[in-house]
Amino acid sequence: MxxxxxxxxxxxxxxxxxxxxxxxxxxxxxxxxxxxEYLAGKLQERYGWTKEKAQEEVKNFSSKL
Structure with missing residues (x-):
């Protein structure tokens, strides 16, 4: 998506x-x-993930919708 x-x-x-x-x-x-991008940034901030990890999480989430 x-x-x-x-x-x-x-x-x-x-x-x-x-x-x-x-x-x-x-x-x-x-x-x-x-x-x-904002969502990935907030995930990075809240969970302490790298930028790449946060972007991958958002990408995986949106691909399953």
Missing amino acids: DSDVLKGKWKQLSGKVKERWGKLTDDDMDVAEGHS
Whole structure:
């Protein structure tokens, strides 16, 4: 799923995102609004992952939708 589709379906997907990555806050979700780069950055910050790991997590998540 590309970034545009992710943005378009963000309201529907935000629950699944929080379920998968529980350390994300509601504020994180509101600001992210489907922006995969921001989401990866927040994952990196909250979980202490490398940039590559966070981007891979977002990519894997979006490919399963």
